[in-house]
Amino acid sequence: MSAASTPEATNRRAELLRIAGDLFAEKGFRNTTVRDIADAAGILSGSLYHHFDSKESMVDELLQSFQSELFAAYDEILASEQPARAKIEAAVRLSFAAIDQHHAEVAIFQNEADQLGRLERFSYLADRNKQSREVWMTLLREGISSGALRADLDLELAYRFVRDTVWVAVRWYRPGGDLTHDQVADQYLTILLDGIAS
Amino acid sequence: MSAASTPEATNRRAELLRIAGDLFAEKGFRNTTVRDIADAAGILSGSLYHHFDSKESMVDELLQSFQSELFAAYDEILASEQPARAKIEAAVRLSFAAIDQHHAEVAIFQNEADQLGRLERFSYLADRNKQSREVWMTLLREGISSGALRADLDLELAYRFVRDTVWVAVRWYRPGGDLTHDQVADQYLTILLDGIAS
DNA sequence: TAGCCTACCAAGCACTTGCTTGGGAGGTCC
């Protein structure tokens, strides 16, 4: 019925979660069937329910553990002692590192957050969304007041611009490709900070 | 069996298509059932098949007519006699106008192109993707060779950056909101061209 | 007024969906 008493004890469970996450990221949550997951794992669909309560709980676990890790890292940057511009660069780099190391989770969050967020179980997604907004707005405000960023920026639009440009890269970036995530982050930062005009 | 001999003759059909498009955009294609569409239209699901062959043909018609209109407009900009920077600005503005006026179609294309593209019927989506790449790469190259854009740009990454930042706005932009699509385009262009740094 | 048309309903078919049930093979612990 329930999973192992200590979830981390069994790594079969962790592997099933990884397989499910990859499929959710590739085909979408609703578009991935429990039979798809079971096939990819080499077992029958019913056997998945020895490890997990439901399909929902799989994606729930993936998103929660990823987000708690991500936001802890954001908080560290916010609390650090460095110039505003360096903080922004660090936050952008962190996001690209997340795309590299937690590709499935980022993709799932980007593609399914709107849909899942309507379910009560996933109401924390809206909270994390607000939290993300506060992180970036704080960084942008610090940047403006310190003189590192243009004072004539529309804060709200600038926030959306930064947020979107950072996370949308999950659509094409593939771990192990030509460029490392830090190289991509460098290029994005030069464009974001200084623009493409000469 | 088949639809009206002249599709534009009946506007009931056009309205059903609009209703379906809104639902596809909001809930996703697979996640929208023919019963959802019929409910929203106030008829029974079977009655939809008097107007359309299949659910697939509905989204097909939406995407094809939108894209043929969009790329005709891009071609006009490419062929026009104006400086490289003005062409880029025009192309960005055109994209935001499309988000405003064809919100559902843009959202569907952004969210479903990867999935639908795997079906042979929607193989033209990949062609349009290449065509879009050629449009933007041409604009960027003209910008660099004319001196309007920085010469040290990574063309490939710059293209992805521009493409993504333009279309991803469909996620939050809502027609009839605080800002017009042209105001949003202005803000995006200042950031894209000159960056957020001071 | 006969023939045809558009737009729809009522019912249901074949299939897919997430999930449940009962059980069994192989290992571990005392």
Add this chain to the structure above:
DNA sequence: GGACCTCCCAAGCAAGTGCTTGGTAGGCTA
């Protein structure tokens, strides 16, 4: 060697899926 545990299979259920079928009401045309 008995009790327990982990991990899985075999079979199937109820709900939901896209789509089909036969039919009907009301209008338009000759």
